[in-house]
Amino acid sequence: MSLLSVLIFLPLLAALLILLVPSAYKALYKYLAAGVSAVQLLLAAYMYTSFDEKLAGVSAIDSYQFVEKLPWIRLNLGSLGSLEVDYFVGVDGFSILFLFLTALVMFVAVVASWKIDKQPKGFFSLLLLLNMAVMGVFVALDFFLFYVFYEVMLLPLYFLIGIWGGARREYAAMKFFLYTLFGSVFMLLVMVGLYFSVIDPVTGNHTFNLLHMMDGKNYLDGSIFSVSGDYQLFGIAARLLAFIVLFIAFAIKVPIVPLHTWLPDAHVEAPTPISIILAGILLKVGGYGMIRICYSIFPDIALDSAWWIGLIGVISILYGALNALAQQDLKRLVAYSSVSHMGFVLLGIASLTPEGLSGAMFQMVSHGFLSAMLFFLVGIIYDRVHDRMIYNFRGLGTMMPKYTAFVAIAFFASLGLPGFSAFIAEAFTIIGAFNAESVNGLLPRWMAIGGAIGILLSAAYFLWTLQRMFFGETRLKGGDEWKARLTDVDGRETFVLVPMVILALLFGLMPSLAFDKINASVLSLIELVSGAK
Amino acid sequence: MISLTHFLLVSALLFSTGLYAVLAKKNAILVLVGIELMINAAVLNLVAFGRYDGGLYGGQTFALFAIVLAAAAVAVALAIILNVYKHYKSINPDDINDLKD
Amino acid sequence: MDQLSQISTPVLAALIVLCAPLISFGLSAIAGKRLRSGIPATVAIAISLLAAIFIFATVWNGQQVHQQTSWFRIGEHSFKAGILLNNLSALLLLLVCAIALPVHVYSMVYMKGDYGIHRYWLYLSLFCFAMLGLVMADSLLLMYIGWELVGFASYLLIGFWFTRPAAIKANKKAFLINRIGDLGFLIGIAIIYTQFQTLDLVALFGDHGMVREAFNDGVEWRYAQHAMPAFWLTIAGAAFFLGAMAKSAQFPFHIWLPDAMEGPTSVSSLIHAATMVAAGVFMLVRISPLFDAQILLLIGAIGAFTALMAATIALTQQDIKKILAFSTISQLGFMMVAIGIGQYGVAIFHLVTHAFFKCLLFLSAGAVIHEMQHVKETLKLELDPQDIRNMGGLRRYMPHTFRLTLVAALALAGLPLTAGYLSKDAILIFAFEWAEWQSAWWKFIPVSLLVTSALTAFYIARLVFKVFYGKPRISAIGQGTNYLHEAPRGMLLPMLFLGLCSLFPLFSYNPLLFEDTWIIKGFELPETLERVNIYHTVVPAAVNGLAIVMIFIAWRWYAQGKYPQGSLRGRLYEFSAAQWYLNVMYEKGIVKPLLKVSKMLYAFDRTIVDGLVDTGAGTVRWFANTAQWLDRALVDGLVNGVGKAAVFAGGVLRGSRKGKIQYYLFSMFLVLLIVLFVGLKIFSP
Known part of the structure; x- marks a missing residue:
């Protein structure tokens, strides 16, 4: 069993252990979960440091690292050949960053759920199940395996929002579930279509192997997704349709405008740790899926539709930012800011320049730390007074100086202050998008300028919030009662926040920490995609 | 010549009388008498058909068996009626309607 | 280690200049409220001043010093971090330190006893670090970083007394308007990077730099194999000038500077009179080879107009600091004119x-205000x-x-x-x-x-x-x-x-x-x-x-x-x-409409986008409900109907004779008869 499998299935083991521990020892659950997450974090950090950055991965199996391939399902289907599904996992530049990010955010989420006392057994075992699924998604190299992890991810989340959420939790959980399911059901169809179009060059059987799907030579002539692209469904080229379907499936996760409306509701209703996980990792599954599946398997279509993807990115940036400006609920504001910031990911991916793609990857990692931090900060104030309407607070700076300092750091880091990770990400996404017209002619230059205006707007809503909630004379809706309850951040909260500040700073000052790992993969992906012309 | 039909006719008469007593009488003892009449109608039938038994006397044997059983049944039934009377102070079947739901 | 030994003395001195305030910043950040004394910050800036004097003595009219180290790589391009010392940066380093030191000393008295003085020194050190970094940066990216950080420090210092509503409005305004300029700067960087594939100042703007070597015939702007339509050159100049306009408070972006006077006077003297606001002028001089004739005319015109406008406003202001603020805007206009006419040295x-x-005027004003x-x-x-x-x-x-x-x-x-x-x-x-x-x-x-x-x-x-x-x-x-x-x-x-x-x-x-x-x-x-x-x-x-x-x-x-x-x-x-009613115009023309648009978009989001989703869900639910009704009423109804009919018939038949044994027996007999009769009727041959 390779290190990677240990990393994936460790939380599952811990979840089973938690189920075995009787409820009388319920204080043990969180320690168990935190312990396992810490071990995972160490493992992920070890993998991160021992990752060989010269190996590109993407479509070449021999340059993947920590690979493990075991036959999983072998079914003889008679005339249809035999069904081959492998347990096939491996790591390349695109996944290594997310592995580390997942381990980190999961650890933060466990610490953030320290005060959960409603059915802790269920909560922590679901959390760990989710942990396993997310880890799996980021390393699966077999489409079937990917799909299984992708769907397993959905289940714990539904319950985590639906049971431990806020007032309208059932509505939010249902909305989230249906949205995502809507996307993934069609993904299943494409997956089956791909299976029947692709054969393993060695065994000659149909295969779910993602890497084989990336090579045009493995497609059967005349099959539904054959590279010649003459097969039509409903009057649209089959490959285009498949790309759109997969794109929508992942775009819902990202999310893009107009498929974003699950996000504010889910965030607002979800308990703090789940908000952290949602914003910190799950949104990245969308971006990762686009790179790993949409772009790698359908590079020809990706080139043709770059303009549209870029446009969607710019619209998401501006629309999300303007919506955030109108919010009165702090958590909803952060949720809309996520929509805006994830728009940069789309813009960067669409540009298909090294700068844009690296910027997009960096933005995902940076947004992982920062949004987790933002949601955690909102959670702190909500824990204390069960209110987070911006207008109900004023002048928190005098009462909670440390908290205000953390909020100010998180806000300024998110709005792209140099020195923090988001600055590098956004600046290079913009530069890459601007560069695209000269390099490959995929995006017009005004899209980059549109994205830059989003940076301006993000400063507007964050600063306005700072002014309204934290500065000025103290005035609270709940009067003296709130004043007594609004204590400054305690040791546990500082313990979570400080590492995230440090990481955001570290990645901002030394972007090579991330860029070096992904460089080879980024170049190789660009070669793969632009080679499809 | 007294044929089988005559036996059956008498038996049917006896059975009908018994049935009438069982259904109509307002006294449990008379209902019991009705039951005895019906049993005896059956016994008469057994003896009458026993002639066609070809020397095995199955009908007669069965008749004797039935008479013994009937005697035992009467004893038990009378005991029940006695107890019912003790309990309900009546042996009119219409008064004993605990079976209704 | 190897790299360390290669560092030349002026660069080492520059690192000292840069690091001294940074260390003081770190000390203040870690110590928090415990460090209320301004001595570490003042000592740090004094060290910086000494090192800056040394740099100035070595570099002025001598060899340009440029050293860099690899920072990170994206794709095939390597981004470097380094220090560029020539006449311009050496002079500015000296100036910033020479102004900052007196202001630090002055602040020790002026700010004595303030409740949040530990934050004051923290922010001031951060500002010095950022400003010095901006001056010695050797690439546009590093310069942009310093550029934004000085804006951030200025934001913190304007809002130093954060319980005052005017102060926190002023700092937000300052940061946002500077952000507009940053946007221009960023777009300028994107244009330069697209055309030249590098952001290095020496490679771009040096004596035989790429910008000078690039070919421009009014239609096409070409360098090596990269070409863009010529108007992008003008746009690049305009974009950088936009950045300078916001930072150096030129019309129509000057409105943040008078409001910025909400900060402590010592801060106004250092940041909003002497150093940060001049960063725009510095930046324009640094990248001067980029400008074509139109942009220079634009810079000159805006500068002259700003100078005149600000002077007319300064005539009638009653707040001593506001007068000085408008005077600063006006003088910055003079510098812009100097750039516009190509006289960078004069600027x-x-x-x-x-x-x-101007720093002296502010400090005097501070002394007067202190007494008042x-x-x-x-x-x-x-x-x-x-x-x-x-x-x-x-x-x-x-x-x-x-x-x-x-x-x-x-x-x-x-x-x-x-x-x-x-x-x-x-x-x-x-x-x-x-x-x-x-x-x-x-x-x-x-x-x-x-x-x-x-x-x-x-x-x-x-x-x-x-x-x-x-x-x-x-x-x-x-x-x-x-x-x-x-x-x-x-x-x-x-x-x-x-x-x-x-x-x-x-x-x-x-x-x-x-x-x-x-x-x-x-x-x-x-x-x-x-x-x-x-x-x-x-x-x-x-x-x-x-x-x-x-x-x-x-x-x-x-x-x-x-x-x-x-x-x-x-x-x-x-x-x-009324300062030409510009504030009112901005409020009515930009801020209010923007907020209105954002409110409308949110309503759109809730009612239309989410409404569509909810309507979709509602339609599905309606179908589901209908199907459920059909299921309950018809399919299940049929099954239940049979059962119910039997119960009903039983109830009718049972009548009032409940519990009468003889009646039961009679019924059984009757049924037996019927069955027998019907059975005989059917099965008899």
Whole structure:
């Protein structure tokens, strides 16, 4: 069993252990979960440091690292050949960053759920199940395996929002579930279509192997997704349709405008740790899926539709930012800011320049730390007074100086202050998008300028919030009662926040920490995609 | 010549009388008498058909068996009626309607 | 380690310059409230000053020093971090440190006892670090980082007293307007990177840099195999100028600077008068080869207009700091004009002289405000300590402050023997010479500068006379007890230093001729214009003549109290006092509509986008409900119906004879009969 499998299935083991521990020892659950997450974090950090950055991965199996391939399902289907599904996992530049990010955010989420006392057994075992699924998604190299992890991810989340959420939790959980399911059901169809179009060059059987799907030579002539692209469904080229379907499936996760409306509701209703996980990792599954599946398997279509993807990115940036400006609920504001910031990911991916793609990857990692931090900060104030309407607070700076300092750091880091990770990400996404017209002619230059205006707007809503909630004379809706309850951040909260500040700073000052790992993969992906012309 | 039909006719008469007593009488003892009449109608039938038994006397044997059983049944039934009377102070079947739901 | 040994001495000194404030910042950040003393910050900036002097001595008019190290790689491009020391950056390093040190010393007295003083030193060190980093950066990316960080430090310092509503509105405004400029800067960087694939300043803008080598025929802008339509060159220039306009408070982005006066006065003097606001000018000089003729004209025009506009507003302001703020905007306009006419050395020269005398003016104002605040508190009066209408006659109580203010005011007005005379005359003379070669319309630039300098003399004279001459406006001050004191030595010494720097000897041995100034000589002059000698005599005479007339009028009006009552208070006065109504226009024209759009978009999001989703879900639910009704009413209904019918029939049949055994037996008999009868009927052969 390779290190990677240990990393994936460790939380599952811990979840089973938690189920075995009787409820009388319920204080043990969180320690168990935190312990396992810490071990995972160490493992992920070890993998991160021992990752060989010269190996590109993407479509070449021999340059993947920590690979493990075991036959999983072998079914003889008679005339249809035999069904081959492998347990096939491996790591390349695109996944290594997310592995580390997942381990980190999961650890933060466990610490953030320290005060959960409603059915802790269920909560922590679901959390760990989710942990396993997310880890799996980021390393699966077999489409079937990917799909299984992708769907397993959905289940714990539904319950985590639906049971431990806020007032309208059932509505939010249902909305989230249906949205995502809507996307993934069609993904299943494409997956089956791909299976029947692709054969393993060695065994000659149909295969779910993602890497084989990336090579045009493995497609059967005349099959539904054959590279010649003459097969039509409903009057649209089959490959285009498949790309759109997969794109929508992942775009819902990202999310893009107009498929974003699950996000504010889910965030607002979800308990703090789940908000952290949602914003910190799950949104990245969308971006990762686009790179790993949409772009790698359908590079020809990706080139043709770059303009549209870029446009969607710019619209998401501006629309999300303007919506955030109108919010009165702090958590909803952060949720809309996520929509805006994830728009940069789309813009960067669409540009298909090294700068844009690296910027997009960096933005995902940076947004992982920062949004987790933002949601955690909102959670702190909500824990204390069960209110987070911006207008109900004023002048928190005098009462909670440390908290205000953390909020100010998180806000300024998110709005792209140099020195923090988001600055590098956004600046290079913009530069890459601007560069695209000269390099490959995929995006017009005004899209980059549109994205830059989003940076301006993000400063507007964050600063306005700072002014309204934290500065000025103290005035609270709940009067003296709130004043007594609004204590400054305690040791546990500082313990979570400080590492995230440090990481955001570290990645901002030394972007090579991330860029070096992904460089080879980024170049190789660009070669793969632009080679499809 | 007294044929089988005559036996059956008498038996049917006896059975009908018994049935009438069982259904109509307002006294449990008379209902019991009705039951005895019906049993005896059956016994008469057994003896009458026993002639066609070809020397095995199955009908007669069965008749004797039935008479013994009937005697035992009467004893038990009378005991029940006695107890019912003790309990309900009546042996009119219409008064004993605990079976209704 | 290997790299460390390769670092040259000036670069090492530059690292010391940069790191000293950073270390002080780190100390303050870690210590928090426990470190209330300003000594670490002051010592740090003193160390920086020493190192900066060393750098200046080595680098000035010598070899340019440029060292860099690899920072990170994206794709095939390597991004480097490094330090570029040449005349420009060495001079600015020295200037920033030389201004920052007196301000630090001054602050130790001025800010003493403030509740949040630990934050003050924290922010101030951060500012120094960012500003020094901005100056010595060797690539556009690093410069942009410093550029944003100084804006951030300025945000923190403007909002230093964060419980004041005006302060927190002002800092938000400052940051947002600077963000607009940053946007321009970023787009400029994107254009440069797209065209040249590098952001290195030396490679781009050096003597044989890519920008100079690039080919431009008005249709296509080409370097090596990269080409763009030529208008992108103009856009690049405009984008960088947008950044400079926001940072250096040029019309129409100047509105943040007057509001920024909500910060402590010491901060205003350092950041919003001497250093940060001049960063725009510095940046434009740094990338000057990029500008084509149109952009230079634009810079000149905006600069001249800003100078004039700000001067007209400064005439009527009553807040001592606001007057100085508008004066700063106006003087920055002068520097922009110098850039617009291609005289980069002159622009930097004016930047340097202005930094000294404007910083001194602010510090003097701070000393006055300090005393007024003291009076307000001891006498428990309701007054605005910054309003010049409450001051007057302070000359007698604060003689040293008065003298130093006078030096700075004369420098601002541009009278001989001061540094301001040299730099301002240089700009005016070059502007007139430049206009000779332009179409007649562009004469408006030098003429408006001339008018501006007359107005400048008037408003600064008004300030001096209203504050220091006449009788005290507050009746209690004049009687008996001395409520007003001279500023303490800790404040006077730094002011004295700045006062000395505002005089001519520091810059030129000849008090009347700017041509001998070493700073201007330190910068390469662009193509030498033909000297029109007449300007070199007429212009200084005109400027000084006008200034003296203006000062005389101001003396009559404000010092002697012969103010022409009522006659001046017309529409124009209101227009000037209301700062040309620009704030109102921004509020109504941009802020409100933006908020409205965002509200509308949110309503759109909730009702239309989410509404569609909810309608979809609702439709599905309606179908589901219908199906469920059908299921319950029809399919299940049929099954239940059979059962119910049986129960009903049983109930009917059972009637009233419940529990009657004989009735049951009768029924059984009857049924038996029926069955027998029917059975016989059917099955009988």
